[in-house]
Amino acid sequence: MDIKTEVIAQFKQVAQEHDKQLAPLTDNLALLDSGLDSLCFAIVVARLENSLGKDPFSDDEDARFPVTFGDFIRFYEHAAS
Amino acid sequence: MQQAKTACLKASIVAAGSLSSRILVGLDAKATWEELIHGSIFKGPTDGLHGKSVVIATSDQFRAAAALIELDGVARRIVLCPPDLSLEQLLYVAKTAEADVLVTDQAETAAVNHGAGRVIFCGRNVVPVKADRVSDYASAIETEWILLTSGTTGHPKLAVHTLASLAGSAWHTDPASASLVWSTFYDIRRYGGLHIFLHAALTGTSLVVSSALEPTADFLVRAGTHGVTNISGTPSHWRRALMSPLADRIAPEYIRMSGEIVDQAILNQVQAQYPHARVAHTFASTEAGVGFNVNDGLMGFPAETLTGNPLIEMKVKDGTLRIRSTRTAVRYLGEDSPALKDAEGFVDTGDTLELRNGRYYFTGRRDGTINVGGYKVHPEEVEAVINRHPVVAMSLVKAKKNPITGALVVADVVLKNSPMDCSLDPLQRDILQLCRAELAPHMVPTVINIVPMLAVGESGKLVRRA
Numbered sequence: 001m002d003i004k005t006e007v008i009a010q011f012k013q014v015a016q017e018h019d020k021q022l023a024p025l026t027d028n029l030a031l032l033d034s035g036l037d038s039l040c041f042a043i044v045v046a047r048l049e050n051s052l053g054k055d056p057f058s059d060d061e062d063a064r065f066p067v068t069f070g071d072f073i074r075f076y077e078h079a080a081s
Numbered sequence: 082m083q084q085a086k087t088a089c090l091k092a093s094i095v096a097a098g099s100l101s102s103r104i105l106v107g108l109d110a111k112a113t114w115e116e117l118i119h120g121s122i123f124k125g126p127t128d129g130l131h132g133k134s135v136v137i138a139t140s141d142q143f144r145a146a147a148a149l150i151e152l153d154g155v156a157r158r159i160v161l162c163p164p165d166l167s168l169e170q171l172l173y174v175a176k177t178a179e180a181d182v183l184v185t186d187q188a189e190t191a192a193v194n195h196g197a198g199r200v201i202f203c204g205r206n207v208v209p210v211k212a213d214r215v216s217d218y219a220s221a222i223e224t225e226w227i228l229l230t231s232g233t234t235g236h237p238k239l240a241v242h243t244l245a246s247l248a249g250s251a252w253h254t255d256p257a258s259a260s261l262v263w264s265t266f267y268d269i270r271r272y273g274g275l276h277i278f279l280h281a282a283l284t285g286t287s288l289v290v291s292s293a294l295e296p297t298a299d300f301l302v303r304a305g306t307h308g309v310t311n312i313s314g315t316p317s318h319w320r321r322a323l324m325s326p327l328a329d330r331i332a333p334e335y336i337r338m339s340g341e342i343v344d345q346a347i348l349n350q351v352q353a354q355y356p357h358a359r360v361a362h363t364f365a366s367t368e369a370g371v372g373f374n375v376n377d378g379l380m381g382f383p384a385e386t387l388t389g390n391p392l393i394e395m396k397v398k399d400g401t402l403r404i405r406s407t408r409t410a411v412r413y414l415g416e417d418s419p420a421l422k423d424a425e426g427f428v429d430t431g432d433t434l435e436l437r438n439g440r441y442y443f444t445g446r447r448d449g450t451i452n453v454g455g456y457k458v459h460p461e462e463v464e465a466v467i468n469r470h471p472v473v474a475m476s477l478v479k480a481k482k483n484p485i486t487g488a489l490v491v492a493d494v495v496l497k498n499s500p501m502d503c504s505l506d507p508l509q510r511d512i513l514q515l516c517r518a519e520l521a522p523h524m525v526p527t528v529i530n531i532v533p534m535l536a537v538g539e540s541g542k543l544v545r546r547a
Contacts, residue, residue: 018522031324032297038321038454042485043527057484061346064353065323 003076006051010044011036027070034069054079089154089221090244090282091118097285099259105281106307107143108292112207114282120207122147123184127201132222133181134158138171138190142269142290144203146278148184153244154221156182160239161228163270164293165521168193173236177415178227227414228272230367231457239414240367240421248279249371249408264289264304266314266322272367273340277313286311298327305330313363315340316347317454317486328354337374339363340455341487342443345380352378368421369428370408381442396427397434401447403427449479449545453523454486460545463490463526466519470512472496477535477543478526492526495535 008025011034015022020035036044049055056063056079066072088096100115112120121127122144135156139145145161152159160178162171168190175183175196185191186203226247229237263281267274269290281288289307291300301322304312312333314322319338322328336351336358343362352360364372364382372393375382387395393406405427412421422428431448434441451458460478467476474497480488494512509529516525536544 017517030298030326032321032326038317038486039523041324042454042483042489045485046481046483046489046527055484058346058482061344062349062353063346065320065350067324067326067328 003052004073007044007048007073007076010047010051014040014043014047025069027068027073029069030067031069031072048076052076089224090150090279091154092221093244093248094118094150094282097258097283099285102259103285103287104307105143105146105287106289106303107141107146108290108295108303109141110143110206112143112147116207116209117147117150119209120147121151121210122203122207123151124202124204127151130155130182132157134160134179135182135184136160136162136171136175136178136180137184137270138162138166139184139186139203140164141186141292141294142274144186144205145270146290147207148203149278150282152184153224153226156224157222158225158227161226161270161275163229164268166229166237170237172196174229174239177239225411228275228367228410230272231459235462238418240410241412241414242410244279246370246408246410247275248283258285261286261311262289262307262309263287264291264307264309264312266291266300266312266318267340268293272365273313273315276365276371297321298325301325301327301330305332309333311335311337313337313339315455315487316343317341319347319351320485323350323354331355333358336360337363339365341452342445343375343380346484348378348380364402364430364432366430366432368410369402369404369430370406370410372402372404372430379440381440384436384439384441386441394427397436397441398427398429400433402430402432402434404430445480451478451480451488451490453488453490456521456523458490458524460490463492463516463520463524466516467492467494467512467526467529470515472498472508473512475535475543477545479545481527486523489527490524491528491530493530493532493535495532 011025012022015035018040020040022035023029023033045055045057054076056075059079066075094114095118100118101113103114104111105117133156135152137145137148137159158178160174171193180196182199182201184201184203191200223243226242227239228242230240231237263277263286265274265277269275269278278288289304289309309331310333316338333355336355339362348360360378361374361376363374372395373386393404396403409428410421413419431446433444433447435444449460463478464476467473474495477493478490481491483489512529
């Protein structure tokens with residue numbers, strides 16, 4: 001499964017479920033400007049764990065938190081590789 | 082036991098000194114402690130408050146702080162309403178607290194038939210008071226401070242504190258404090274934030290308070306602009322801060338986490354972002370007060386912590402942490418309210434612990450309460466909604482660990498009839514839709530699992546822990 005496609009799909013799905021206005025998902029978009037709140041991010045991460053079988057936030061205790069949407073994609077791509 | 086102090090908040094702030102150089106900063110208002118001491122946030126006359134029960138339901142923290150300073154020592158009881166309190170819950174709180182006066186800045190709140198006979202409106206800023214009100218405070222009474230915590234029935238529980246139990250040891254002004262600037266991601270109308278507010282007020286520091294209306298990045302910039310040196314929040318607050326490109330706008334010397342289970346990842350991540358800061362975590366709760374600080378950079382706490390402080394007695398009984406000290410709440414308000422302490426005066430925190438290699442680790446809540454980013458979710462409340470669905474026989478709501486909010490809510494659901502003859506997907510969506518209509522977002526299960534059965538114990542109750 002293409003990770004970026006799956007991440008975008010989950011961002012859109014969760015935003016829709018929570019009536020959030022999602023900003024255009026460009027690589028440089030700051031995650032905190034995406035329109036999702038902490039609860040939405042938590043749900044995105046939980047669903048990605050189901051679909052991709054990975055939770056890079058929990059797998060590495062020393063990992064730096066992603067700041068932009070591009071960082072977020074790379075965070076999962078590196079975890080999956 | 083420590084002797085309880087009876088000096089009122091205003092007198093204690095004056096005793097802390099440096100009044101004109103220390104400031105309290107809100108989102109759209111600020112004042113020196115001097116201005117707060119000698120001014121008023123209230124519009125109109127403020128006489129006749131002596132001995133009254135006053136509910137503070139303001140739209141922001143700055144106004145609430147100013148009202149607290151003004152009312153402690155004068156009112157018999159002050160009730161601090163958190164920002165997300167519904168009007169229905171406000172009615173319940175005002176009735177339970179036998180409110181005489183409502184303090185608010187919102188016409189909508191004032192219009193509610195809350196049972197309090199009088200409404201006092203707040204302005205945005207503190208203005209000097211002409212009248213000499215020294216006599217109000219010369220005969221200061223010990224005011225009850227009422228903090229709200231979530232209850233299983235949907236109504237909040239009203240925990241009774243005093244200024245002495247809330248402030249604890251924060252009475253000794255350190256000359257070095259004058260250069261400190263505290264801040265907190267917490268709302269000061271909840272225990273975690275109120276603790277910081279009182280610490281700043283009574284030890285002689287400035288304080289920058291947050292706002293629910295302010296994006297995290299803006300708050301970080303504002304806190305940085307005011308030179309915040311000490312800052313507290315939940316692990317979820319910190320995870321959100323670390324996701325901000327402006328996390329480097331603050332350069333704290335001291336960081337404290339509390340309010341949720343602190344894991345090693347968030348300790349390491351915060352330390353990596355702020356390598357020069359001392360990173361600590363604290364155990365505290367509205368009912369049990371402050372328990373202890375952990376300063377060794379590791380999750381959990383050394384077993385000897387339980388016996389390390391003669392002023393705060395702690396023990397583990399039946400798997401949960403129990404605390405007895407002058408910092409605990411006194412009781413719950415209201416008829417038929419449960420006992421807050423056991424016969425020996427210990428508060429059962431309900432937090433379960435596991436001892437491994439000389440260190441205790443928090444494992445969750447005995448009653449199954451789920452902490453979603455600092456918000457408590459009582460499974461029974463969510464189950465009651467799910468069980469209303471016509472095809473649901475019973476349900477069990479539980480926590481799923483999550484690296485962003487600590488936990489999320491998931492539900493196991495047993496159907497009345499065998500689910501084999503219908504598609505589950507639309508049914509799960511239907512149950513979720515019901516939950517979204519009835520519950521706050523953090524209470525809505527993220528997953529509905531259809532299961533064949535749930536374990537029921539000898540008491541006839543659902544088995545909540547494996």
